Amino acid sequence: MPFTLFYSPGACSLSCHIALEESGLPYERRRFGSTDGGTESAEYRAINPRGRVPALRLEDGTLLTEAAAILGFIAEQVPDKKLMPAHGTLDYARAREWMGFLASSVHPAIRSVFRPDKYAEGDAAKEEVRARGRRWLATYYSDIEGRLTGQQYALGDAFSLVDAYLVVFHKWSARPLAQPAIPPMPAFDAVMSRVCARPAVAKILDFEAAGAKDR
Ligand SMILES: N[C@@H](CCC(=O)N[C@@H](CS)C(=O)NCC(=O)O)C(=O)O
Helix, strand or coil, X not given: CCEEEEECCCCCCHHHHHHHHHHCCCEEEEECCCCCXXXXXXXXXXXXXXCCCCEEECCCCCEEECXXXXXXXXXXXXXXXXXXXXXXXXXXXXXXXXXHHHHHHHHHHHHHHHCHHHCCXXXXXXXXXXXXXXHHHHHHHHHHHHHHCCCCECCECCCCHHHHHHHHHHHHHCCCCCHHHCCCCHHHHHHHHHHXXXXXXXXXXXXXXXXXXXX
């Protein structure tokens, strides 16, 4: 049995979907929507009690969660593809730094803008959460832009799965709820043009945009 990716179109699971396609490994995928009740369903909770995507089921039935962990795991299955820098190098630490920042700072800020209902009740409280989230987004996206200025890819001259993870945050930044907070990002846009032109990335973006349910 190949790996099975549990994903929701356009969610952070997009990064792992791209990673699997880049890896060339055989995989299956199952869609559980994060905004239509799919991830909250009893069927999905039985698969992943955390009720979030992404999740990756391995050949032996083990379930792995958390996008950053899944990205690292996929890269390690295909070391020749060099989807992540070698362990023990500063580049590897830099990749972990990017992933930690995206997962623990930028993602929660985005969540407070897209899903304030997860943090507050009542319209006024939700708007306050959203407004504060937007202030964080302005700071974080300026930080991303600064780090990407002068770079071909997040880690320098070579594509890595950090770039696959950044695709998610670039797509989210274009959504109307986030847009008012997002500064001009010419460097981020240029890196993403390069990344999204990769055949594997373009294929998965098309697939998720079409909302297709099968491979
Ligand atoms: N820390 C997790 C967060 C995963 C997460 O929040 N995924 C969202 C989609 S982007 C989700 O499943 N949301 C459904 C929900 O919160 O009910 C990770 O980085 O993988």
